[in-house]
Amino acid sequence: MNARRLLQDATGLNITEADAQRAMRERMAQLGMADSHAYLRALAGSELSALTELVVVPESWLFRDPGAFSAATDFVQRRLALHPARPLRILSLPCASGEEPYSMAMALDMAGVAPPSVRIDAIDLSQVSVRRAIAGHYTRNAFRGADLAFRERYFMEQGGGYQLCDAIRARVGVRQGNLFELDTAALAGSYDIVFCRNLLIYFDDLAAHAAAKILHTLLADDGLLFAGYAEVPALCRHGFAALRIRGAFALEKAAPDPKRLAPPLRRAQAVRSVVPAQAEPQEAFFRAARHAPAPAAAQLDDALAQAWRRADGGDFAGAAALCHTLLATDPSSADAYFILGIVSECQGQVAAAADYWRRCVYLRPGHYEALCHLALLARQSGDAQVAEAYQERAARIYARRQTQGGAE
Numbered sequence: 001m002n003a004r005r006l007l008q009d010a011t012g013l014n015i016t017e018a019d020a021q022r023a024m025r026e027r028m029a030q031l032g033m034a035d036s037h038a039y040l041r042a043l044a045g046s047e048l049s050a051l052t053e054l055v056v057v058p059e060s061w062l063f064r065d066p067g068a069f070s071a072a073t074d075f076v077q078r079r080l081a082l083h084p085a086r087p088l089r090i091l092s093l094p095c096a097s098g099e100e101p102y103s104m105a106m107a108l109d110m111a112g113v114a115p116p117s118v119r120i121d122a123i124d125l126s127q128v129s130v131r132r133a134i135a136g137h138y139t140r141n142a143f144r145g146a147d148l149a150f151r152e153r154y155f156m157e158q159g160g161g162y163q164l165c166d167a168i169r170a171r172v173g174v175r176q177g178n179l180f181e182l183d184t185a186a187l188a189g190s191y192d193i194v195f196c197r198n199l200l201i202y203f204d205d206l207a208a209h210a211a212a213k214i215l216h217t218l219l220a221d222d223g224l225l226f227a228g229y230a231e232v233p234a235l236c237r238h239g240f241a242a243l244r245i246r247g248a249f250a251l252e253k254a255a256p257d258p259k260r261l262a263p264p265l266r267r268a269q270a271v272r273s274v275v276p277a278q279a280e281p282q283e284a285f286f287r288a289a290r291h292a293p294a295p296a297a298a299q300l301d302d303a304l305a306q307a308w309r310r311a312d313g314g315d316f317a318g319a320a321a322l323c324h325t326l327l328a329t330d331p332s333s334a335d336a337y338f339i340l341g342i343v344s345e346c347q348g349q350v351a352a353a354a355d356y357w358r359r360c361v362y363l364r365p366g367h368y369e370a371l372c373h374l375a376l377l378a379r380q381s382g383d384a385q386v387a388e389a390y391q392e393r394a395a396r397i398y399a400r401r402q403t404q405g406g407a408e
């Protein structure tokens with residue numbers, strides 16, 4: 001048995017031989033050991049945990065991909081409106097140093113959802129991260145978004161960093177744990193919402209499959225799972241179906257309970273078609289788009305916001321009509337095509353959706369959400385190569401956004 005194999009079996013992480021060797025050298029130096037065979041013989045229990053600390057990627061920040069927290073809050077509020085006496089349970093796994101579960105707790109607090117209505121559990125493999133999560137103390141690196149109003153409200157400057165207030169810390173129960181060692185029999189169906197973001201990307205196919213099965217067991221039949229964008233295809237292959245929720249990568253169990261709460265964009269399955277019977281010919285579109293005059297930004301934003309509101313409210317025809325009106329004056333509006341793609345897809349008009357999203361990325365090649373939707377569609381239609389290409393483009397945009405602080 002070598003270190004890589006031991007680490008991989010214990011964590012599911014797809015670690016390279018070079019990373020395992022580097023971690024082993026670092027750990028042996030910490031211990032003042034020179035004999036790698038002796039080290040390997042002792043590699044179990046707490047020593048394996050110590051080595052694991054050197055290969056995990058605990059990267060996280062507060063309100064990372066904030067759309068997920070708004071979507072989860074909406075879900076909680078809708079559920080509580082229906083069943084006020086039924087508290088909800090949320091799981092954040094992996095929680096890293098608590099950034100994700102505390103963001104959820106702050107989002108709920110801002111929405112006025114009282115603590116007894118929702119319990120949040122947070123679990124991570126790394127002892128070091130869990131200790132940090134319990135402490136709730138963060139450096140400036142944890143605050144990367146453009147809107148930091150939450151920092152004023154819930155944090156105090158302390159010790160060169162920021163200390164999270166006790167009221168939010170008390171809403172989250174943090175503990176160390178390994179996804180693959182959870183007591184799934186005891187926890188089956190316990191969670192109404194599971195955040196499992198940016199974990200499966202570090203697994204190989206086998207571990208991702210095993211992880212998806214566990215997540216499926218933990219999630220209630222009418223629950224919501226939030227994943228990272230690159231993890232959606234793997235989850236779709238293993239018992240989940242992707243939901244089109246704006247700004248979030250959310251999934252449900254593939255064979256859901258028919259009584260489940262539908263998120264806004266899936267409500268109106270039976271609404272009549274909003275896609276024009278005859279979409280304009282592709283060449284005409286590309287010609288017109290290339291020569292389009294610059295839009296009046298404020299007007300455009302307002303029209304787009306109205307279209308989103310209609311789509312979110314299930315008025316797909318109204319949303320599409322607004323988009324077409326907008327495109328008649330400004331044929332270069334990538335966002336209008338994006339919304340048309342969403343409302344088409346919500347009605348099962350997959351080919352039309354794909355066409356609109358392709359137009360969207362033609363007009364704005366860095367349109368991350370459209371690239372992700374195209375990747376998913378390609379994956380669902382079995383075109384793995386095309387899916388891969390869109391996914392890679394989306395990943396590049398995503399990486400750029402992180403370094404540029406959210407700007408596209």
Ligand SMILES: C[S@@+](CC[C@H](N)C(=O)[O-])C[C@H]1O[C@@H](n2cnc3c(N)ncnc32)[C@H](O)[C@@H]1O
Nearest residue numbers: 011056057058060094096125126178179197198
């Ligand atoms: C990149 S962080 C993701 C944190 C957060 N979910 C986010 O998206 O910002 C990945 C975390 O996964 C944890 N991890 C790795 N393998 C795990 C396992 N088998 N069970 C639980 N946590 C694990 C690591 O310790 C690390 O903190």
